[in-house]
């Protein structure tokens with residue numbers, strides 16, 4: 618059975634994209650077939666994977682490049698299969714583009730607009746063990762589509778001041794999606810990201826997170842690691858950029874924890 622996971626937190630910069638890319642790559646390294654789906658108009662996941670960008674194009678950004686993307690899928694003009702880019706062994710990608718920022722408005726009047734992604738994935742999902750969706754830092758239509766299509770959710774939180782700010786609202790949204798569109802949706806786990814082991818505050822905050830969420834928190838903690846922040850500018854996953862760095866080990870451990878079936 619394909620697992621469809623939405624990586625979501627409306628708070629910005631908590632490690633959603635880094636987790637999507639490197640968890641996906643860790644699972645692919647373990648021999649799982651993985652599709653990474655970029656649902657964010659910022660297209661950070663797309664650039665991080667060096668997809669849709671020609672060599673030497675990094676300074677230019679990818680805004681001007683036309684390629685089939687998640688926007689076309691939401692608009693109904695392309696199938697998922699038409700947008701899939703084969704990235705590397707076991708790892709496929711559906712890129713996004715800046716046009717996605719208009720989707721919320723453009724689809725405003727469309728009946729069933731929250732279910733477009735779910736329907737679009739049905740034809741292709743059996744080709745994969747995991748489909749992982751990188752959500753934008755907002756709880757708008759794009760995130761609702763991701764939640765309606767997913768069977769589980771990973772919530773990255775940063776072990777910093779205000780880590781849990783907005784989490785109640787996120788859990789309420791998940792409950793609403795569950796009752797209206799997607800009864801099987803569940804929170805797989807809360808993932809502590811960008812954890813600076815040298816900071817006392819980080820330890821205190823991660824204790825608070827564990828008290829609040831209990832067993833729902835992954836044992837794996839993604840520690841702050843410079844290589845994880847550097848890899849995107851090379852268009853590489855951590856396993857391609859620095860496979861022996863701690864960041865690679867952390868994401869391997871997360872993949873193992875998910876594969877163990879405990880979550």
Ligand SMILES: Nc1ncnc2c1ncn2[C@@H]1O[C@H](COP(=O)(O)OP(=O)(O)OP(=O)(O)O)[C@@H](O)[C@H]1O
Pocket residue numbers: 628629630631632633634635636657659661752753754810811812839840841842843845846847849864
């Ligand atoms: N464990 C880590 N160690 C060091 N840097 C990290 C780590 N995780 C993420 N980063 C860096 O922190 C920044 C934010 O991470 P990321 O883009 O994954 O967050 P996000 O939640 O997807 O952000 P947004 O809400 O804007 O989509 C990025 O520059 C990323 O490279």
Ligand SMILES: [Mg+2]
Pocket residue numbers: 633634635657661662751752753
């Ligand atoms: Mg992101």
